[in-house]
Amino acid sequence: MAERDTSRDIDQAASDWTARLDRGPLTSGEEDALQAWLGGDPRARGALLRARALSMFSESAQALGDDFDPAAFEEPGPPRSRRLSRRQALAWTGGAAAAASLVALGVGMPAAGAVISTERGEIRLAPLKDGSTVLLNTETRIRVKYSAGERLVTLLKGEAYFSVARDETRPFIVEVDGRRLSTAQAGFRVRKLGGDPVDVLVNQGQVEVAPLKLAAPADPVALTANTRLVLSDPIGGRSVAERPQAVGPEAVTRELAWREGKLAFEGETLKQAADTFARYSDTRIQVRDPDLAREPVTGLFAANDPVGFSRAIARVFDARLEQKGEEVVLTRDPSRATGSH
Incomplete structure (x- = not known):
């Protein structure tokens, strides 16, 4: 009996195939060999997706160049409040981490009671006047109102990450859907999307969760680092x-x-991944084959590149890709579906 490949063997083979794909189209013999490898071990498809995603990530970082200087994008003269256009935001959020930091350059200090928002595909860093910051994800809206007794932010919709500066005398409070999330110092994410339950994730410090109004006294729920709570x-x-x-x-x-x-992504279905990409781009991924829509997806991808993601999917799952304006359609011949090799 042949010895089963280790995970390292699978990952190395995936890297080799990715390098070969990057050099140009495969010959018919190479294409057959790739499909045979993908169908031979259930780990192969996920490994190739990860390798392709890593390759795209490296290319996006290299595109900035070694001489990339964020200061070169600042306008001369005194700083002033400036929003990124959707096109700029889409371009920069898809690059390396250094590019994402550019968003912070154009955000002024919000006044008490100010409403801060982002458009689809935009990520915006808002410095608050106490030294805290809020990073707003795509299509997010918050209201900020500070007073002598508390630092209050209301999440109206979307997703935001809060980095809270320490202040033991004035709690930092996030209100969302009838709840108060309070802390003296923490790093945490709050997500409110459509009709989904509010999702809180804490990765630093401690956050206490309590209802705004209670008919009877109740102890708050304490969230410590690396914990989440679905409200x-x-x-x-x-x-x-x-x-x-x-x-x-x-x-x-x-x-x-x-x-x-x-x-x-770590095992989400292709349909779920396509829905996630729809939050960040006007380009929509349509998966016409039900079996293909249920395929698990694993890897790291640029949020503003649904076309690149779809190309990787088409290659890994032997699907056909057709782009029609702002729609990317993925289909697959049932005879070539997973398990039919």
Whole structure:
């Protein structure tokens, strides 16, 4: 019986195939060999997706060049409030981490009661007057109102990461859907998307979660580093029992990859991945084959490059890609679906 390849063997083969694909089109013999390799081990498809995603990530970083200087993009004269256009935001959030930091250059200090928002595909860093910062993900809207007694931010919609400067006398509070998230110092993400439950992820410090109004006294739920809490809807003005869940460091990194303009997947279906890309771009990924839509996706991808993502998917899952304006259509011949090799 042949010895089963190790994960390292699979990853090395995926890297080799990625390098070969980057050199140009495959011959018919090479294409057959690639499809045979992809169908021979269930780990192969995920490994090739990861390798292709890493290759695209490296290319986007290299595109900035060794001489890239963010200061060159600053306008002369005194600093002033300036928003990035959608085109600029889409271009920069898809680059390396250094490019993502450019967004902070054009954001002025918000006044008390100010509303700060982002458009689709835009990531915006808002410095607050106490030294805290809020990083707003795509299509996010917050309201900031500071007073002598508290630092208050209301998340109206979207997703935001809060880096809270320490102040033991004036708590930092995020209000969202009838809850108050309070801390003296922490780093945490809050997500409110459509009809989905509010999702809180803490990766530094401690955050206490309590309902805004209670018919009866209740202890707040304490979230420590590397924990998350999915908020339930209060019933009759009373809080519903909620239990924080421990989250591993790798999962935290994936959840927060958007801060660098990236999307990280670890087994989500292609349909779920396509829906996620739709939050960041006007280009829509349509998956016409139901079996293809259920294929698991693994890898790190540029949030503003649904076409590049679709090309990688088409290659790995032997699918056909057709681009029609702002729509990318993925289809697959049923005879070549997974398991038919």
